[in-house]
Amino acid sequence: xxxxxxxxxxxxEQEISDKVTELAKxxxxxxxxxxxDLVLITVLKGAVMFMADxxxxxxxxxxxxxxxxxxxxxxxxxxGVVRILKDLDRDIADRNVVIVEDIIDSGLTLSWLLKNLQxxxxxxxxxxxLLRKPDAVKxxxxxxxxxxxxxxxxxxxxxxxxAERYRDLPYIGTxxxxxxxx
Ligand code: PRP
Ligand code: MN
Ligand code: MG
Numbered sequence: 001x002x003x004x005x006x007x008x009x010x011x012x013e014q015e016i017s018d019k020v021t022e023l024a025k026x027x028x029x030x031x032x033x034x035x036x037d038l039v040l041i042t043v044l045k046g047a048v049m050f051m052a053d054x055x056x057x058x059x060x061x062x063x064x065x066x067x068x069x070x071x072x073x074x075x076x077x078x079x080g081v082v083r084i085l086k087d088l089d090r091d092i093a094d095r096n097v098v099i100v101e102d103i104i105d106s107g108l109t110l111s112w113l114l115k116n117l118q119x120x121x122x123x124x125x126x127x128x129x130l131l132r133k134p135d136a137v138k139x140x141x142x143x144x145x146x147x148x149x150x151x152x153x154x155x156x157x158x159x160x161x162x163a164e165r166y167r168d169l170p171y172i173g174t175x176x177x178x179x180x181x182x
Contacts, residue, residue, distance in 0.1 A: 002166060006173040010155055011148060013170045016130070019147045020050070023128060024057035026145055030126075031096055037061040039097045039122075041088065043113065044068045045167065046102040049159040050130045054100060065090060071109060080108035080139070082116075097122040098145075102159045103131040106138040114141060131155070131172070154180075 011019075031038045040062050042051040055062050068086035097117065104110055110127065117125055128145035135152040156162050157169030162179065 002169070005166070005176055005179050006156075006169070007176040009171050009173045010150065010153075011158075011172040016147075016158060016171065017053070019130070020053045020057050023130075023145050023147055024054055024059070027054075027098060027128060028058055028060050030144075031060060031098075033060045034096070036095055037063045039063050039065055039090075039092055039095045040100050041065045041067060041092075041097060041117070042100045043109070044086070046159045046161065047100050047130075049167070050102050051100045054128070063090075065092075067113075069109065069113070080106075080112055082109060082112045084116075092117065092120050092122045094121065094123045096124045097126070099125070099127045101127065101129040103133070103155075104129050104141065104143065105133050105136045107141045108139055110141045111139045130158075131160075 038060060040051055040055060042048060044066055051064070055064060065088045066086065067084065067088060069082045070085055071082050099113065101110060114125065126144040127141065129143055130147040132143065132146050132149050133152050134149050153174050154162065155172050156166035156175050157172045159167050160172065161167045162175055
């Protein structure tokens, strides 16, 4: 599949699976089954694979919410100004909430999202991201659960896309530069 487009495998399917188990344990330790279920909020579309695996690895009941956002400004760099295309279906007031992200790059989207969700008065609000690029960060966001810190390279797979492709790869890899230039 995608013959020759992937330059190298950065994180294997097994490594992802092990990390999901580890992160699920951390989240569950902090959120034992209580009077109301934990709410996982996913921002479409990159984080859907991670959310699906994390939700099934968590030994506590969770409810799933989805948001779709689009950032204003140039298409190559996010401006941090965000428009909501699809909002949550439910109120999160007084709920324990974990935002599930596939990757934190500049941190701009997440920074906006945290402010937006915080204003809805959840009981708690944390972030769980599979990947983070420390060298690309433009705005520091408090992130409680991080899977892997990775170099500032373009990565695809396990939900992450280039021009909407490669999300379906079961591992995370770097893209061959020939893909950008063709
Ligand atoms: C990607 C990724 C994160 C965000 C991180 O989403 O899935 O949500 O960018 O970037 P930032 O830290 O610089 O804000 P994208 O906007 O590509 O949409 P997608 O999830 O549908 O691929
Ligand atoms: Mn995304
Ligand atoms: Mg994308």
